[in-house]
Amino acid sequence: MDSYIFCASNSGSVTYAPISNIVTACTNNSNSVSGVSTISISSVQTSSGIAYDSVRKEMLIIDSTDGETLYYNIFSYNSTNKSLTLKKHFNVNVIDSINQFIESPIITHRGTLRGAPGNITYKNGVIYMVYWYHGGGDAEDTWYPSTHSVGYLIEIDACTGLPVANIGLFKQIGSVTEPEGLCFDPNDEDILWTLPQSVFFREDWARPGAAYINKISFIKEVSSSILNYLPEINDTLPAQLATRYAFVDNTSTDTTTTSSARTTAMNKVSTGSQACPFKSLDTAIILTKTGNDINIVLTDTGKEYDLGTLVIIN
Amino acid sequence: MSEVTEHAFASTKPFGCQLRIEGSMQSICVTDNYIFVFGNDQQGTYADTGIVALFDRKYNYLGQARIA
Numbered sequence: 001m002d003s004y005i006f007c008a009s010n011s012g013s014v015t016y017a018p019i020s021n022i023v024t025a026c027t028n029n030s031n032s033v034s035g036v037s038t039i040s041i042s043s044v045q046t047s048s049g050i051a052y053d054s055v056r057k058e059m060l061i062i063d064s065t066d067g068e069t070l071y072y073n074i075f076s077y078n079s080t081n082k083s084l085t086l087k088k089h090f091n092v093n094v095i096d097s098i099n100q101f102i103e104s105p106i107i108t109h110r111g112t113l114r115g116a117p118g119n120i121t122y123k124n125g126v127i128y129m130v131y132w133y134h135g136g137g138d139a140e141d142t143w144y145p146s147t148h149s150v151g152y153l154i155e156i157d158a159c160t161g162l163p164v165a166n167i168g169l170f171k172q173i174g175s176v177t178e179p180e181g182l183c184f185d186p187n188d189e190d191i192l193w194t195l196p197q198s199v200f201f202r203e204d205w206a207r208p209g210a211a212y213i214n215k216i217s218f219i220k221e222v223s224s225s226i227l228n229y230l231p232e233i234n235d236t237l238p239a240q241l242a243t244r245y246a247f248v249d250n251t252s253t254d255t256t257t258t259s260s261a262r263t264t265a266m267n268k269v270s271t272g273s274q275a276c277p278f279k280s281l282d283t284a285i286i287l288t289k290t291g292n293d294i295n296i297v298l299t300d301t302g303k304e305y306d307l308g309t310l311v312i313i314n
Numbered sequence: 315m316s317e318v319t320e321h322a323f324a325s326t327k328p329f330g331c332q333l334r335i336e337g338s339m340q341s342i343c344v345t346d347n348y349i350f351v352f353g354n355d356q357q358g359t360y361a362d363t364g365i366v367a368l369f370d371r372k373y374n375y376l377g378q379a380r381i382a
Contacts (some may be wrong), residue, residue, distance in 0.1 A: 003345070022379065026378055031380050121357055181343075182342070184344075187346060
């Protein structure tokens with residue numbers, strides 16, 4: 001019997017297709033995947049994630065329109081006719097609970113602190129969800145590193161809908177990191193796959209995505225520290241970013257915190273090697289100038305990660 | 315309580331250029347043999363047109379397809 005992949009769409013419906021059909025379409029670089037079907041769900045408005053608990057044979061869809069109140073929809077799943085029957089539907093405002101887990105709240109220049117639930121995975125009555133905080137959310141500042149997303153891996157009690165622990169942190173890496181996907185490895189329940197996307201290449205609010213597939217060990221009943229998300233970055237930063245930095249340095253009249261930080265950073269760069277003032281948690285970016293080249297190094301508690309070299313464009 | 319204890323740095327693999335997805339990536343599904351990455355297919359909008367990119371478990375890109 002074929003296996004299926006289910007996706008929750010933004011409209012609240014659930015789309016599914018046989019895995020074999022998706023594989024065939026991808027390997028042929030096709031314009032369509034055959035055998036795609038949709039389940040309309042009237043109770044769900046804006047799906048954030050979908051997950052299946054194979055032990056309980058339940059499908060969970062989380063719905064949220066404001067990032068603060070989560071609507072939990074737990075369905076029984078009939079594998080024969082691919083039907084979903086709503087078993088439980090309730091909503092919980094989780095923002096206060098999640099805020100308790102935030103070690104360094106991100107205060108944007110707008111004074112807002114807004115989160116958004118991402119994908120989920122669900123196992124044995126426990127929900128694991130990526131939940132990311134972002135900054136102003138407007139077009140002009142979304143490319144800027146220090147105002148944007150930091151993601152948390154949240155454990156939620158499926159019975160109450162309340163977050164009970166923050167078990168992971170996806171740090172900024174000098175650009176935007178928006179954790180989206182989340183799933184357990186089918187061969188190893190201690191492995192959790194994630195899909196943070198970095199947007200070094202962003203030019204507007206849309207995200208011409210550069211994604212990282214992450215595989216992290218997920219071990220129960222062992223006390224440890226937070227997860228540091230620091231991917232390997234060996235490529236030279238794209239020219240667009242260099243242009244952006246030069247542009248901000250030369251022309252910005254914005255007096256907001258974010259813009260001020262950028263200008264300060266550039267002023268320090270112009271005087272030599274300095275630590276960049278825009279910090280995220282305990283991560284700092286050090287810029288070292290040699291001639292017209294700026295070398296960018298990301299530091300994290302003593303470790304250094306070379307992010308490449310920028311060339312100032314006047 | 316569950317804890318995340320280790321991050322497998324060596325497995326991290328940036329491949330945005332290989333994906334060639336102009337929109338945003340949204341979700342991941344891992345099976346025994348494959349990694350599926352789902353996303354929107356259009357820069358500048360939150361388009362309903364979906365796209366899926368396929369990789370093997372060693373991150374080798376195998377292709378992509380649209381989901382109308």
